[in-house]
Amino acid sequence: MEQSHILLLPFPSQSHVNPMLQFGKRLASHNLHVTLANTKFLNNTTKPDPGPVSIESISDGFDSDGFNAAPNVESYLDRLESVGSETLSDLIESLKSKSRPVHVLVYDPFLAWAWDVADRFGLRSAAFFTQSCAVDVIYGHVWEGWVEVPVTDRVRLPGLGPLEPRDLPSYVSDSDRVPKYPGYAALLMNQYKNLEKVDVVLVNSFYELEKKEFDWMKSRLPVKSIGPTVPSTYLDNRIPSDSYYVFDTHTIDIAPYIDFLDSNPPRSVIYVSFGSMAAPSPEQTQEIASAFVATKKCFIWVVRKSELAKLPKEFVRETAGRGQVVTWCNQLDVLAHVGTGCFVTHCGWNSTTEGIGLGVPMVGVPQFSDQTTNAKYVEDVWKVGVRVKTDEKGFVRGEELERCIKEVMDGERSGEIRENAKKWSELAKEAISEGGSSDKSIMEFIDECCK
Numbered sequence: 001m002e003q004s005h006i007l008l009l010p011f012p013s014q015s016h017v018n019p020m021l022q023f024g025k026r027l028a029s030h031n032l033h034v035t036l037a038n039t040k041f042l043n044n045t046t047k048p049d050p051g052p053v054s055i056e057s058i059s060d061g062f063d064s065d066g067f068n069a070a071p072n073v074e075s076y077l078d079r080l081e082s083v084g085s086e087t088l089s090d091l092i093e094s095l096k097s098k099s100r101p102v103h104v105l106v107y108d109p110f111l112a113w114a115w116d117v118a119d120r121f122g123l124r125s126a127a128f129f130t131q132s133c134a135v136d137v138i139y140g141h142v143w144e145g146w147v148e149v150p151v152t153d154r155v156r157l158p159g160l161g162p163l164e165p166r167d168l169p170s171y172v173s174d175s176d177r178v179p180k181y182p183g184y185a186a187l188l189m190n191q192y193k194n195l196e197k198v199d200v201v202l203v204n205s206f207y208e209l210e211k212k213e214f215d216w217m218k219s220r221l222p223v224k225s226i227g228p229t230v231p232s233t234y235l236d237n238r239i240p241s242d243s244y245y246v247f248d249t250h251t252i253d254i255a256p257y258i259d260f261l262d263s264n265p266p267r268s269v270i271y272v273s274f275g276s277m278a279a280p281s282p283e284q285t286q287e288i289a290s291a292f293v294a295t296k297k298c299f300i301w302v303v304r305k306s307e308l309a310k311l312p313k314e315f316v317r318e319t320a321g322r323g324q325v326v327t328w329c330n331q332l333d334v335l336a337h338v339g340t341g342c343f344v345t346h347c348g349w350n351s352t353t354e355g356i357g358l359g360v361p362m363v364g365v366p367q368f369s370d371q372t373t374n375a376k377y378v379e380d381v382w383k384v385g386v387r388v389k390t391d392e393k394g395f396v397r398g399e400e401l402e403r404c405i406k407e408v409m410d411g412e413r414s415g416e417i418r419e420n421a422k423k424w425s426e427l428a429k430e431a432i433s434e435g436g437s438s439d440k441s442i443m444e445f446i447d448e449c450c451k
């Protein structure tokens with residue numbers, strides 16, 4: 001029988017490519033042929049470890065400088081759609097002519113137009129959500145017109161517990177942001193476009209983590225939970241492997257952060273990262289820095305190169321011997337290390353699932369988009385950490401961050417939080433192990449769509 005060929009189409013940003021590539025590796029381990037279509041720009045500027053997944057190029061219309069060359073978000077997204085669908089079609093044609101015809105297109109619902117390409121070629125189609133089910137459900141309600149944006153009062157929506165405006169994705173609740181980034185807002189609001197026509201909807205979560213939310217989605221869509229996409233080598237006894245996709249657009253410092261973790265007692269080091277996009281203001285960076293000066297605890301803080309100038313001048317001297325500032329690291333290696341005791345995170349969905357998968361208690365400092373909802377769940381639903389209190393503009397004071405770190409690492413509830421973190425980490429591992437909920441769903445996806 002001909003080997004099925006799955007083409008993966010992620011949204012062209014690191015945190016969307018990553019989970020889809022991990023999923024692709026998993027499919028490839030079941031003897032399927034898997035190709036990932038990345039933009040030329042990302043293929044030229046990053047060196048992924050694709051393992052058995054073939055990498056091909058499409059274009060977003062900005063091959064030399066990527067998103068930064070676009071005059072604004074809207075024109076980037078317009079060109080991504082027009083040039084992207086044309087070059088995706090070219091790629092499908094060319095694979096066919098090389099006797100590697102594509103059978104299934106797995107695409108990010110940020111790229112709702114990809115369904116039309118799949119349809120034109122008669123391919124099976126799967127939409128792959130890289131955000132939590134809770135966030136998927138919220139956008140589903142917006143799509144169906146059950147909530148009007150921006151939401152300004154507490155809401156009770158089917159499939160979800162009660163949510164305050166601050167718990168909703170920022171594009172749904174923040175009246176400042178909605179007109180500011182109309183392109184992104186529209187992209188997020190339109191994720192459900194075409195979903196009723198796809199063969200399957202995949203979510204990077206696991207059933208046990210979001211039962212109510214998953215069931216709501218299931219009542220409308222052929223949804224399957226296949227996550228977390230954290231490589232199983234990390235979840236198995238926390239043994240790091242080098243198979244994870246670490247982008248090297250960010251230089252990974254030679255700084256010996258793993259040695260640093262080795263040299264500290266178990267669960268004593270704070271790991272801090274705000275992901276690949278968030279850029280806290282200089283004032284906010286100063287407040288965060290003041291928390292690390294005050295805690296007296298050891299820490300590793302990822303400050304991307306473009307953000308370094310925001311660090312207070314005296315900071316490195318004031319925390320000498322107990323702090324490491326790195327411009328990028330292998331986050332999974334750090335989270336998997338027994339020396340790490342607390343993850344101060346912006347609560348991007350990948351970071352959140354990595355923290356859960358590796359059982360590290362978290363302090364949520366959400367910045368925008370889905371991060372606010374993830375932070376709400378970290379604190380109130382999974383109870384694996386706390387979320388900082390902010391002013392109405394989302395600004396957090398250093399003393400507040402310090403208080404939260406203390407609460408998670410040494411406070412009265414720290415034992416309970418650690419226990420919960422351990423429980424969820426075990427459930428995550430079970431879900432992706434043979435016979436677990438996500439493993440079964442992946443096998444069903446293969447049976448139903450890839451044979």
Ligand code: UDX
Nearest residue numbers: 015273275276277302328329330331348349350351371
């Ligand atoms: C973005 C959005 O901000 C997020 O809200 C959404 O859920 C996904 O897209 P990003 O901000 O980059 O993502 O955050 P996140 O989803 O947490 O992804 C960051 C990734 O970079 C993680 O996989 C993390 O392991 C990795 N990382 C981060 C590193 O490998 N090294 C680092 O030093 C920092």
